[in-house]
Amino acid sequence: MNRQPAVSELTKQKSYDVIKIRDDFPILKIKVHEKPLVYLDNAATTQKPLFVIDRINKYYSTMNSNIHRGVHALSGVSTEAFETARIIVKRFINALGKNEIIFTRGTTESINLVAQTYGKTNVKEGDEIIISHMEHHSNIVPWQMLCKEKNAKLRVIPINDNGEIIYEEFEKLVNEKTKLVSIVYVSNSLGTVNPVKKFIDYAHQFNIPIFIDGAQAVNHLPVDVQELDCDFFAFSGHKIYGPTGIGVLYGKVDLLEAMPPYMGGGDMISKVTFDETTYNELPHKFEAGTPDIAGAIGLGAAIDYVSKIGIENIGKHETELLEYATKKVTDIPGLRIIGKAKEKMSVLSFVLENIHPHDIGTFLDFEGVAIRTGHHCTQPVMDRFGIPATSRASFAMYNTKKEVDVLIEGLKKIVEVFG
Amino acid sequence: MDRELKELYQQVILDHNKSPRNFRKMDNASSTAEGYNPLCGDHIDVYVLVEDDIVKDVSFKGEGCAISKASASVMTSMLKGKTKEEAEKLFNKFHDLVTGKLGNDLDTDELGKLAVFAGVQEFPVRVKCASLAWHTMMNALKGKQEKTTTE
Numbered sequence: 001m002n003r004q005p006a007v008s009e010l011t012k013q014k015s016y017d018v019i020k021i022r023d024d025f026p027i028l029k030i031k032v033h034e035k036p037l038v039y040l041d042n043a044a045t046t047q048k049p050l051f052v053i054d055r056i057n058k059y060y061s062t063m064n065s066n067i068h069r070g071v072h073a074l075s076g077v078s079t080e081a082f083e084t085a086r087i088i089v090k091r092f093i094n095a096l097g098k099n100e101i102i103f104t105r106g107t108t109e110s111i112n113l114v115a116q117t118y119g120k121t122n123v124k125e126g127d128e129i130i131i132s133h134m135e136h137h138s139n140i141v142p143w144q145m146l147c148k149e150k151n152a153k154l155r156v157i158p159i160n161d162n163g164e165i166i167y168e169e170f171e172k173l174v175n176e177k178t179k180l181v182s183i184v185y186v187s188n189s190l191g192t193v194n195p196v197k198k199f200i201d202y203a204h205q206f207n208i209p210i211f212i213d214g215a216q217a218v219n220h221l222p223v224d225v226q227e228l229d230c231d232f233f234a235f236s237g238h239k240i241y242g243p244t245g246i247g248v249l250y251g252k253v254d255l256l257e258a259m260p261p262y263m264g265g266g267d268m269i270s271k272v273t274f275d276e277t278t279y280n281e282l283p284h285k286f287e288a289g290t291p292d293i294a295g296a297i298g299l300g301a302a303i304d305y306v307s308k309i310g311i312e313n314i315g316k317h318e319t320e321l322l323e324y325a326t327k328k329v330t331d332i333p334g335l336r337i338i339g340k341a342k343e344k345m346s347v348l349s350f351v352l353e354n355i356h357p358h359d360i361g362t363f364l365d366f367e368g369v370a371i372r373t374g375h376h377c378t379q380p381v382m383d384r385f386g387i388p389a390t391s392r393a394s395f396a397m398y399n400t401k402k403e404v405d406v407l408i409e410g411l412k413k414i415v416e417v418f419g
Numbered sequence: 420m421d422r423e424l425k426e427l428y429q430q431v432i433l434d435h436n437k438s439p440r441n442f443r444k445m446d447n448a449s450s451t452a453e454g455y456n457p458l459c460g461d462h463i464d465v466y467v468l469v470e471d472d473i474v475k476d477v478s479f480k481g482e483g484c485a486i487s488k489a490s491a492s493v494m495t496s497m498l499k500g501k502t503k504e505e506a507e508k509l510f511n512k513f514h515d516l517v518t519g520k521l522g523n524d525l526d527t528d529e530l531g532k533l534a535v536f537a538g539v540q541e542f543p544v545r546v547k548c549a550s551l552a553w554h555t556m557m558n559a560l561k562g563k564q565e566k567t568t569t570e
Contacts, residue, residue, distance in 0.1 A: 033421060354437075356484035358461075358548065359428075366421045375460045388460035388482050417420070418433065418485070 016313050022398045024049040024305075035368030038403045043188050043216060043347055043394035044372050045238045048302070052242055055301035059294050066290055068267060082293050085300030086283070092303045093233065094224040095250055099282035102256070103296050106247035107215040108138040110234030111182070113249055113286065114211060115142040117259040118232075119180065125151040128177040132157040132165045132194075133384055134187045137377040139213045143182060152179070159384060163190035163339035170199060174206060181210040185217035189376040189392065190339030191322070191347030193221070200230050209255065215239055219306065219396070220315045220345045225250050237295060241397075242302030246295030249286070256282050263288040306397070314397040318346045321395045325404045332411050333419075338390050349376075349390040352411070355418045357391040360411070367410040369403075426538030427545070428485065431493075436485035441478040441495035454481075454555030454567040456547055461487055465555040474498050474506055477556065484548050486539065491552035493532050503560055509533075510553050516540070517549045 022028050025047045030037050039047060059081060065074035067082045083098075090098045104110045119142075123129065129143050133156050140154075147154045155178075157170045165183075174181075181203045186193050196212050203210040209231035214223060219240040225233050232255070237246040251259075261268055261279055265288030271278040279285045306314060325348050329335050334353030352360060357373035364371055372392045375382045382388060393407055420428075445451075445466035454463040463481030467474060477498045479491045494513075498506055513533055515521050519540035527534040539549045555567045 356482075356488075358484035358545070359486070362427070362542065362545065363424065366424045374458065379460065382460065388462065413420075417428065418436070 016309075016317055018317065018398065018400055021309065022400075024051065025398055026050055026053070028398060032368045032370070033366045035366075038367070038369040038406050040393040040395065040399065040403065040407060041370045041372045042396035042399075043239070043376075043392065045244065046219065046241045046396050047398070048241055048243070048298075049305050051305045052298050052301045056243065056294050056298040059297050064294075067293055068284075078293055081297050082291070085296040088300040088303050089248055092223075092307065093218070093248075093250060094226050096226060097253060100250055100253050100256065102249040102251065102283045102286045103291050104234075104247045104249050104286075105245055105292070106236040106238070107213060107234045108142075108236075108247075110232075110247055110249035111138055111211070111213065112142045113262045114232050114251070114259075115146045117262050117286075118209075118255065119143070119146045120150075121258075121260060123147075123150050123152050123179045126177060127152040127179045128155050128173075128175070129153070130155045130157060130170070130173050130178055130181045132170075132183055133159045134163065134165065134190060134192060134378065134381055135182075135184050136188055136213065136215070137379070139182055139184060140380070143180075153177075156380075159381075162341050163187065163192050163381075164341045164343075165192075165194055167195070167198065171202060174203065174208065176206075178203075178206070178208050181208055182213065183210065184213040184215075185223075186214075186220060186345055186347075187339070187378075187381075188216045188347070189349055189378040189381050189390065190341065191344040191349065191394075192339060192341035193217075193343040193345050195343070196230070197228055200228055204229065216346075218311075220311070220318060222311045231255055237299035237302065240299075240302055241306060242299040243292075243295045246292045246299050248299075253282065256286070261285050261288070265289045267291075309397065315345065317397060318395045318399075321399055321401065321404060322346060322348060324401050325393065325395075325407070328404060328408045329411070332408070333415060335411070338385055338387070346396075347392060347394045349392045351387055351390055352415065355414060357389045359418070360391045360414055363414045363417070364407070364410045367406060367413075369407050369410050371407070423538070423541050427542055429535045429538065431532075431535045432485060432489040435489035435492040439479075439488050439492040441492065442480065443478045444480050445476060445478045448476075448478075450559045450562050452555045452559035452567060454551045454558075456483075456487075456551050457568055458547065461548070461551060463487070463491060463552055463555055465491070465552060465559045467556065467559045469503065469560065472502055474501050474503070474560075479552060483551070484545075486536075486545055486548040487551050490536065490549045493535070494552050494556060497532055498556070506560060507557065510557055513553055514550060517546050 027047050063077045065078040067079040089101045155173045211232040212230040214235040218235045233250040238244040268288040270280045338349040361373035374389045448466035451466045461483040466478045468476040477495045517539040
């Protein structure tokens, strides 16, 4: 019987060896415009280690079969591999039970799922939902759609000039009409790490459930959903070195039990007649249709991989890079950092005086440097700072100070050409 | 600088980016149009003053990258005095140029100032930057009210 590769097959990481880590990522060896690739677009998506690619490859080569209810051998193997991935996720964020882990396509789908199920059942006309000014569009639009349908109101907690949520304003916004709070843990465009525990505890004083968007958090800092005591938590596989198309929704079991299903179809039922359907138990109630089996297994592999290196070690390495880059960019005339929160991780967003981010992006591309330019799906943040777009370098476990130097040199050249 | 990059960011483009021509709001415009590129959030307003079918004046305001700004600036400097029909012909020529439809044998004499945008065809993601001002100008000439978007 084919088993998934055990974690012990990974080399033990004694100290943080970035060169060795880089060797695990085949794509980091490619060249762009004849220059070595400097991949600094990790907040958009991370690259995949061979460990993940191999496990997906192994699944398709030796285990592929549809899961659940199959009586043949392969179906048993794939079901076990898929459900093992769920247990890996459960342990990774320390959920109470594996039935609290719902596989989705990503953070966006996880948020939509809660808006369309929990939201539709619990939010009534005149009610309020609170989000912050630094949310990604995916944590704005699903709530906006819900509010429009229910004639409810979306309330927004303002942020200050450093790009931090003004906590006192949050307390002021909470009232008896508040039905849900949804806040990002780490901002994708500013890098701000929000003190989510404080928000959770305050919301709970009024029995208001709170959703934490963890898309940019799980790959940088350890997350324990029981310790946080959040009601919902979501993240995407592809931002934590796993495949695209797979993500996670965590929800407290009693909340998930009370919620109606999201989509109807196979796997989410226990009995169907034309008169009535009995829904399946958790987590399957929310997983209609054949899921992304290989994706879930790949995500499990990614979590095994990062856990071996250690999220704390990764976070520490990225913070060193961010501090180094933040210091280095002060040499560049006309550069202004957007997002100066005291608690910040992995993201360096900036604007250059009179030079548009898209020109910066094209120039850096020719130096082999991949960064993201634009509004980063956070247009309200751009409006808040009165800019149309920023350039964003975002760091991951495999980036080096030398790569930061390549970025800085590239930026200096741009200033020369446009200055 | 890399050859392809040099062709995209020619000195003329850098110059127009730094000091764009006709970069002003026009109070007596006979028509204006608004253009928007949702990809990057770039935004442009194009103002035209048309009298007896002739573009007497044309100007723009807005924010954008060097390519879009230079494109708008060069456009305004070329359109003054042209008939609406001539303006449309120029628009078509420009569009064919940046989308690579003119191929490699470019007649630079015929293209005139537009020739500096030949490098854009090598950068498919930047075609929208170069053509936003032109699409917006066409809408202004046609008196179309809806916002022009590149999507």
